[in-house]
Amino acid sequence: MSTAIFKPRPEQVAQESDGTVSNYLNASFSIRSWLLTVDHKRIAILYLISISAMFFLGGIFAMLIRMELLTPAGDLMQSETYNKMFTMHGVVMVFFFLIPATPAVFGNFLLPLMIGAKDLAFPRLNLLSWYLYTAGALLAIGSIVFGGVDTGWTFYTPYSTTYANSNVILAALGAFIAGFSSILTGLNFIVTIHKMRAPGLTWFKMPLFVWGHYATSIIQVLGTPVVAITIILVALERLFHIGIFNPELGGDPILFQHLFWFYSHPAVYIMILPAMGVISEVITCFSKKKVFGYEFIALSSMAIALLGFLVWGHHMYTSGQSTYASLVFSVLTFLVAIPSAIKVFNWTATLYKGSVSYDAPMLYAIGFLGLFTIGGLTGVFLATLAVDVHVHDTYFIVAHFHYIMVGGSIMGYMAALHFWWPKITGRLYPEGWARFSALIIFIGFNLTFFPQFVVGYLGMPRRYHIYPEEFQIWNVFSTAGSSILGIGYLIPLIYLIWSLKSGPKASPNPWNAKGLEWERCPSPPPTHNFDHTPVVIEEAYAYEHKIWIK
Amino acid sequence: MSHHVVPLKTYYTIFFALLALTAITVAVAFLDLGALNDVVAMGIASTKASLVILFFMHVKYSSKLTWVAIIGGIIFLAILLIIILSDYMTRGADTFPQAW
């Protein structure tokens, strides 16, 4: 391996003779054709733009949090302001980035292509779901502009319903509307996968990316409505003082937590399952080897989706929930770790004796393997009732979920972004810069969040803008890491946008990958996806059928 | 494309059954059956719901996939209700043995 990584390989670049073929991007340039599109690929691009904007907005709040936490004293902002910072960071990142990201961008773009269909089952519902997402995002931004929310993204009662003076209803309404976007996306995917697969594409020949999105969609349809009605109840309580969450009026605040976490725990599986689907695609392509244990990975996705609905009380061990309930939730939470572990073993086994190359998507995938494992293992620590009682509401928890959500979900998203960038845009990104940023992100991420395990275990609580002096060193590491991480995310923003005009044009299959989206359509695909409906005869990831020469 | 056409007579029968069950549930509510009142009320409601689902919504003649979707939804609703209730019904049951 030499400086060859800085130039695209010959087979990655489009042939001269391709000319300017009609594709979904150049089919029409009017704003109307974009804002009224029903093409799933264009809708994916619309989502890519809104979701990226929300990601960087959430990132700004993260930056402000880390700047305040550089010093033990509350010198940058007052506690009320700080409360708004971590609330908005959470609301924006959870509801407006992590939950939609991979499904709305990559699921939308790729699902019909991967199963040989012309579009999703309900293209107009798809467009509606983007408008709902955007409307919800605007409401959330409105709540920021009008002074912010300070309840934490979890909106715990009775603070959020009785005592908070901030824009709770506005922010909650934004999340509510975005929730319906999520439900419609899930509904669309379920029907598409059941009813629109190409001839020959049986369930167990589908790419695991599709299985991951199917499992995700089930969670979206079953879980999101519960948080939707909960948000309505919070609004009613706030407006009319109906008393259902207010202990002074005979209500029980823990009921809110039950209803909230019934969705919000499965929601974390909405965030990780699509990323896991991406990892299956990337690891197989860059090991040039079929996945180890296909059926186990597929069925583990389903197991995670279903078992994930049984464990929500592990967020409530210290809430006043009965000890009996906590014990039951603890046991069930141990169980839900098993299918995730099976997947990690299988991906690792896929790498074994594979012909591994380290292009940027693979770097992100390997990073995912390590960081998700750490996040997942710490999850098992937290499932343990006796441990969680001590570290609940400390930075240990914060570190745990950031390892999974950033080290896991966002790494998966970045892997997807790079892997399918040539297919989506018809351009190659600069590989050298991409590998460099992956490394920066990995280093920055670990420097930001590993110290948080330590300082959390040492007792630093979360959601406080001040802390004892002895914790400062860990916070300094963490803030330093976050600056590096921030730069790591900015670099791809720059080179990806640059590549749109100036990157080399991509061949139909620059990665020599298996899959209908690579083997049966050009980069970028035409509006109608396929000239002829493909007939599927191969298993997924049939990489061993060819001899690969580097 | 032929979809099952349910005969009108079936619809009328189900309709009258639903009305009758409604009358029964109201009547029974005025009797004192103790704890059984709730059981009977929910039992009748579930019977009525089943009639509407099976016949008016054509589920009796629908695919297995439809059945899976419905039963799946009911199961997850049951999980929501049962687990939340199990918290409330076991509060105050925390008695731990003293340390030796």
Add this chain to the structure above:
Amino acid sequence: MSAKNTALQHHFNDLDQQYQASQLGMWAFLVQELLFFGGLFAGYVVYRNLYPEAWTLGSHELDVSLGSTNTAILILSSLTMAMAVYWAQKGQKTKLVLFLVATLILGCSFLGIKVIEYSHKVQHHLLPGNGFSFDSPLADQVRIFFSFYFAMTGMHAFHMIVGAGILIWLIVQAMKGRYTAEYNTPIEMFGLYWHFVDVVWIYLFPLLYLIGRN
């Protein structure tokens, strides 16, 4: 151009695939609705468990005869809706329109009775909020009962209003001859929605109106 050709959307292979997709889509939507109402039922069950006397007191304020009448009206509207689907499947436009209109009238009657019930409650200071008052040491708990009463029946009524709106649109389309024996999917799919709303009421009625009546 027959209705069959214009009805097939470009991304489906044939009308049957489109119909099956619509059906699965509507059922997935109804499952979501089940969980949506489910959150309210969960809260109801918790508080009924905690405050059984207050639940009885609250329920006694509701009018069983109005509730029973509304139940009968909804059941009848499910019958008329099922018959609308039947006549659509038979390609009989006039009868289809007739039964859609009947369903609409029955739905509006239901809503009319609910308006009567709600205004009665408001007059008697039973609407949760600053105007709520109930003469009993259990007033706070009874207020929670009425919170669930208004939230659950209100959400149900909202779904009926949306349903009524869709019915009007369907009636207009049906009068234009849009639905035939070959293509009547929207009628059937709306029927599923309407029956679902009926099923929700089938549970709401005993749970709210028939507590401790003995």
